[in-house]
Amino acid sequence: MNPDVEADIKDLSATLGSIEAVMDLDTLRAQVADLEEQAALPDLWNDQEKAQKLTSELSHKQGELRRITNLRGRLEDLGIMYELAEAEDDADSIADADGERAKLREEIASLEVRTLLSGEYDERNALITVRAEAGGIDAADFAEMLLRMYSRWAERHGYGVDVFDTSYAEEAGIKSATFRITAPYAYGTLSVEQGTHRLVRISPFDNQGRRQTSFAGVEVVPVVEQTDHVEIDEKDLRVDVYRSSGPGGQGVNTTDSAVRLTHIPTGIVVSCQNERSQLQNKATAMAVLQAKLLERQRQEDKDKMDALKDSGSSWGNQMRSYVLHPYQMVKDLRTEHEVGNPGAVLDGEIDDFLEAGIRWRKQQQTS
Structure with missing residues (x-):
């Protein structure tokens, strides 16, 4: 040989x-x-x-x-x-x-x-929220592009996707969306996506054809399980019910079944409108709220440990750029991994970015 x-x-x-x-x-x-x-x-x-x-x-x-x-x-x-x-x-x-x-x-x-996914919650399903940030209508459109990107990634692997809530923007795109991806090690794998994503392109919404930079934020938390202890006092909750709506404000439900929960001490707001009944929507929204509170507690504990280690580094801010003009490129700003085919990435081909992110994170944890 x-x-x-x-x-x-x-x-x-x-x-x-x-x-x-x-x-x-x-x-x-x-x-x-x-x-x-x-x-x-x-x-x-x-x-x-x-x-x-x-x-x-x-x-x-x-x-x-x-x-x-x-x-x-x-x-x-x-x-x-x-x-x-x-x-x-x-x-x-x-x-x-x-x-x-x-x-x-x-x-x-x-x-x-x-084998690098050994965190406490890495095996769990992932609860993801995508939000439009700076950039107006282009940011809302970009947020919807990211929602599709993660959905297509899950579909490619045969993983389940459940959208709990979508807030549509007035002209195009979405203000935000919260969804769950059900897969082995979904949280550990997708948690490296957390941070601000940046899009550079010729805006399809600008009649002068100018280049536009827009931003969307991605939050990833582990799904809460029965073994987790997340106590929520009913006195700390404000519950609002409203009618579900679709794109452009179109009503998709004739009853006030959608539920919005506000956790008063933290200001965290979650909502759900995908279930048929108000009771089901409240239960799902409560599960989402528990997941966000659990992650908040985990992050607070991590911040305390980082302060003790005098570690001021943060990788959760701007983390990836998608450039469609004047050249074609997607680049991770932490790992330096880049590809020249944004279309494929936005169609769900993100495994190489995920693997590079996981390896990079492990290096940061051991250095």
């Missing part, structure tokens, strides 16, 4: 071995066996919420185990592919083996990023 190819395969095997050690395959197999045993119990679905959580966790862990064992098997087969191809001096077979090696390198690198 070519010495360079052999060395590359050994390097991939060593990286995969480190991943296997971090993921602790023996423990993972034991967890899968235990969950399969629980899933087989005849009274499982007596408690539907518990059953759904258990089966979702089982599916996730089975997928993780299958993914890593599949990579190990393919890596072992790769050496045989090269040996056979070189023995037969078959250029096409060598090219196939090269292609498989490139795929394995990409997939192992992606799995390695997953």
Whole structure:
């Protein structure tokens, strides 16, 4: 076998071995066996919420185990592919083996990023809020572009997206939107998106065709679970009900079923209008409020720790630029990762940015 190819395969095997050690395959197999045993119990679905959580966790862990064992098997087969191809001096077979090696390198690198997600809430689903900031109608349009970008990213991976509330701007775009992405490690993965995003383009809303810079903010928090202790005193809440509306102020509901909650001590306001009843909307809005309060507490604790460490750095402000004119580029201002195809990025191709952000964050935490 070519010495360079052999060395590359050994390097991939060593990286995969480190991943296997971090993921602790023996423990993972034991967890899968235990969950399969629980899933087989005849009274499982007596408690539907518990059953759904258990089966979702089982599916996730089975997928993780299958993914890593599949990579190990393919890596072992790769050496045989090269040996056979070189023995037969078959250029096409060598090219196939090269292609498989490139795929394995990409997939192992992606799995390695997953091992960097070890935060307290990283495994959870993500609750994301996108808001238009400076830039008027262009900012509202940009906020809607980001909403679509994250939705398309989730769709590409087969993840669930639930939009809880959308506040439409008068002319075009949105003032804000709050939505949940349901996926393994959604919070840990998407939390690197938090901050201010910047768009530079020729404004489609300017009849003089001038270049416009606009901004949109992205907030990412973990979804609250039953084990979290987030106490909310009813006296600290103001509850407003109103009629749901669509783009341009068009009514989409004939009853006052939408609910807005204001947490008076913190000033946090959340709303929900996607459910059929006022009661359902209030329950969903309460879950969103709890998630935001939990993240606020977590951030306050982090700020205290940072102050003790004398760490004044902050990466959560302006973090990415999307330039559509006079040239085409998307660049992350923290990691320096950039691509020359904004259209693909805005269509949901953000995995490389996510991976670069996760690696960068890990470096910041250990430096």
